[in-house]
Amino acid sequence: MVNDVVVRDIAFQIDSENDVISYEGKKIGYKEYVYILMNKPKGALSAASDKSRETVVDLVPEHLRRPDIAPVGRLDKDTTGLLLITDDGVFAHDVISPKKDVSKSYIVTLDGEVNDDMIQKFKDGVVLVDGTVCKPATLEKLSQNKARIIITEGKYHQVKRMFGTVGLGVNELYRESIGGLILPENLKSGECIEMTKEALESSIFNK
Ligand code: URA
Numbered sequence: 001m002v003n004d005v006v007v008r009d010i011a012f013q014i015d016s017e018n019d020v021i022s023y024e025g026k027k028i029g030y031k032e033y034v035y036i037l038m039n040k041p042k043g044a045l046s047a048a049s050d051k052s053r054e055t056v057v058d059l060v061p062e063h064l065r066r067p068d069i070a071p072v073g074r075l076d077k078d079t080t081g082l083l084l085i086t087d088d089g090v091f092a093h094d095v096i097s098p099k100k101d102v103s104k105s106y107i108v109t110l111d112g113e114v115n116d117d118m119i120q121k122f123k124d125g126v127v128l129v130d131g132t133v134c135k136p137a138t139l140e141k142l143s144q145n146k147a148r149i150i151i152t153e154g155k156y157h158q159v160k161r162m163f164g165t166v167g168l169g170v171n172e173l174y175r176e177s178i179g180g181l182i183l184p185e186n187l188k189s190g191e192c193i194e195m196t197k198e199a200l201e202s203s204i205f206n207k
Pocket of ligand 1 (some may be wrong): 074075076077079156157158159160161173
């Protein structure tokens with residue numbers, strides 16, 4: 001019901017500021033957009049839809065699903081960790097745009113060891129095999145074959161290609177944070193939680 005009147009016209013336009021929407025006696029809040037934080041599992045495609053393969057949107061619970069939701073940037077099929085999904089295109093653009101300098105932090109498991117030269121090379125800005133120049137990145141060695149890399153852009157297969165330039169292969173890739181937004185520890189692989197735009201913005205952009 002809109003303002004206590006049953007509405008059957010699918011094209012009916014509500015006034016989101018003033019109308020009161022209810023269903024079976026319960027008030028329903030109107031949300032312009034939905035913001036979902038997912039712990040992406042291995043194997044799910046970062047796409048809104050695919051003919052045969054399972055996408056991250058397929059994993060979104062029914063009550064959060066909307067026609068236009070899509071992942072904010074792409075993680076490779078075998079990459080795990082923090083992924084945002086929304087139907088707010090402006091917000092998504094702000095998170096992805098290299099101009100906004102939002103950091104993305106990944107934990108990588110490598111087939112070799114990080115050394116000081118690589119750390120310096122990443123800091124200076126890696127030049128990929130095709131000549132693409134990457135923005136300066138922070139590389140930190142965590143153990144013999146694990147490292148943390150922080151980048152502020154999201155070129156295609158960027159992390160894997162960056163390590164490729166120093167002769168290292170990436171065996172596993174996990175995104176732990178976007179800006180100050182950290183994947184909650186208790187969120188299991190494949191699970192989602194809904195967040196507000198305000199909470200996301202304050203942790204991602206420190207607004
Ligand atoms: N860089 C990659 O190579 N893959 C990802 O999934 C994310 C960043």
